[in-house]
Amino acid sequence: MKKMKFFILIAIAVVGFAFTAQQKKAEAWKIPAEYKSMENPLANDKASVNTGKMVYMKHCRSCHGNAGLGDGPKAARLKTFPGDFSGADFQGLPDGEIMYKTITGRDEMPGYETKIPSKKERWAVVNYMRTFKK
Amino acid sequence: MIRSKYSIQKFMKMTFSWMFPFFLFLAIVLSASQNCFAQEDEFANDPVTGTFESGLLGETQTTVTPFAGEFELHIQHRFGLVENGLEDVFGIYASSNIRMGVNYGITEKFMLGYGYTKDYKLQEFQGKYRIFTQTESNSIPVSVALYGNLSINSQDKVVFGNDYAFSDRLGYFSQLIVAHKFNDNISLQLAPSFTHFNKTDSLVEHDKIAITLSGRTKVTSSMSVFFEYDQPLNIDNMREFTNSDQTDPEANLTFGMEIGTSTHVFQVFMSNYEGITPQRNILYNKNKIGDGDFLVGFNILVRF
Numbered sequence: 001m002k003k004m005k006f007f008i009l010i011a012i013a014v015v016g017f018a019f020t021a022q023q024k025k026a027e028a029w030k031i032p033a034e035y036k037s038m039e040n041p042l043a044n045d046k047a048s049v050n051t052g053k054m055v056y057m058k059h060c061r062s063c064h065g066n067a068g069l070g071d072g073p074k075a076a077r078l079k080t081f082p083g084d085f086s087g088a089d090f091q092g093l094p095d096g097e098i099m100y101k102t103i104t105g106r107d108e109m110p111g112y113e114t115k116i117p118s119k120k121e122r123w124a125v126v127n128y129m130r131t132f133k134k
Numbered sequence: 135m136i137r138s139k140y141s142i143q144k145f146m147k148m149t150f151s152w153m154f155p156f157f158l159f160l161a162i163v164l165s166a167s168q169n170c171f172a173q174e175d176e177f178a179n180d181p182v183t184g185t186f187e188s189g190l191l192g193e194t195q196t197t198v199t200p201f202a203g204e205f206e207l208h209i210q211h212r213f214g215l216v217e218n219g220l221e222d223v224f225g226i227y228a229s230s231n232i233r234m235g236v237n238y239g240i241t242e243k244f245m246l247g248y249g250y251t252k253d254y255k256l257q258e259f260q261g262k263y264r265i266f267t268q269t270e271s272n273s274i275p276v277s278v279a280l281y282g283n284l285s286i287n288s289q290d291k292v293v294f295g296n297d298y299a300f301s302d303r304l305g306y307f308s309q310l311i312v313a314h315k316f317n318d319n320i321s322l323q324l325a326p327s328f329t330h331f332n333k334t335d336s337l338v339e340h341d342k343i344a345i346t347l348s349g350r351t352k353v354t355s356s357m358s359v360f361f362e363y364d365q366p367l368n369i370d371n372m373r374e375f376t377n378s379d380q381t382d383p384e385a386n387l388t389f390g391m392e393i394g395t396s397t398h399v400f401q402v403f404m405s406n407y408e409g410i411t412p413q414r415n416i417l418y419n420k421n422k423i424g425d426g427d428f429l430v431g432f433n434i435l436v437r438f
Contacts, residue, residue, distance in 0.1 A: 041175065041176055041177075050318060051318050053355050054184075054355040054356070056355075057354075057355035057356045058355070058356055058394055058395060058396055059395075059396040061356075062395065062396070114201045114202075114203075114204070115396060116183075117181075117183060117201075118180055118181070118182075118183040119176075119180060120177040120180060121184075
């Protein structure tokens with residue numbers, strides 16, 4: 001009987017692991033040309049970083065993590081890895097592209113057009129995400 | 135219970151005698167003090183966002199309304215007074231009051247809502263309209279909103295006495311809310327209000343004007359502390375009955391903390407008010423600040 005229970009437990013574990021979805025890497029994102037070349041009007045505004053931090057902590061932190069490593073409390077439940085904002089891949093993107101992705105969203109990431117209506121705050125979040133650069 | 139001798143004239147007289155000049159003065163002062171810091175950038179005329187985390191701060195409304203098409207679910211809970219200490223674990227095991235409600239943003243500036251409150255079986259309908267929104271440059275120095283609440287007491291009609299009429303169940307609350315966001319961390323608001331009940335208990339006035347001052351300051355990027363002070367104006371020449379000062383409602387002090395996320399707002403606080411519904415709070419509060427008649431309350435707001 002003990003052997004039977006042991007095998008049942010092993011079987012459950014194997015089946016469980018088999019159905020555990022691994023997080024996939026995000027696919028390429030088509031960005032409208034106007035956003036790729038869009039200038040950040042707050043590019044040199046250091047004061048905006050604090051505003052951006054408040055917006056990030058309210059709307060983004062739960063998935064993207066405190067340091068933008070994609071390790072927020074909700075991240076593990078997502079099918080797609082939320083991305084590492086500290087790496088060269090992300091930090092090499094133009095500001096306009098980061099702003100577009102942040103506000104528009106896609107798939108599991110919601111759009112923030114209504115929740116972040118202020119253009120100033122949208123650029124401020126981009127400036128805050130720039131501080132994640134390693 | 136006694137029916138009202140409607141006294142809207144008193145309210146109008148008071149409004150135009152000192153409230154209007156006061157708010158005009160406030161607007162001029164704020165405008166003058168802020169214009170020197172006005173930003174000359176492309177965001178100058180953008181509306182200020184995040185003056186408060188949500189449309190509710192402790193016991194009072196703020197100038198914030200839900201986005202167009204957004205639902206808000208409110209769960210508001212007030213425990214009993216903390217005065218009994220460990221006997222009822224500071225009011226946690228005492229009788230409590232609960233309100234559940236839902237608000238919906240019709241437009242960016244206008245919301246409607248419905249809620250029900252356990253005490254007095256109140257059914258409420260409320261609306262809020264944001265008239266002005268403060269701009270980044272402070273060319274409009276304040277956000278201004280109008281809030282109205284109609285409550286229907288749905289207890290058995292025996293409660294209302296022999297000459298019962300449906301209108302006896304109704305209570306009204308209207309408020310002008312003026313708020314200013316000083317910076318990312320500090321916001322303040324002042325809100326005069328007018329409360330009217332069609333029928334009240336003996337020697338309780340039917341009308342009451344009150345002033346609410348409230349504010350919040352952020353302590354971390356997602357957590358704030360806040361306060362609220364409500365003062366009913368118990369003015370002699372506005373009294374409905376002689377000696378009604380014996381039944382004057384008490385002022386309220388609320389203080390607590392708030393955590394806001396993208397989809398939720400949590401507020402935990404101490405307060406003198408136990409009615410949840412504003413008209414009950416303003417007209418019937420008997421808990422005194424000086425006597426330490428405080429209770430613990432919390433508000434949970436879910437956006438979807």
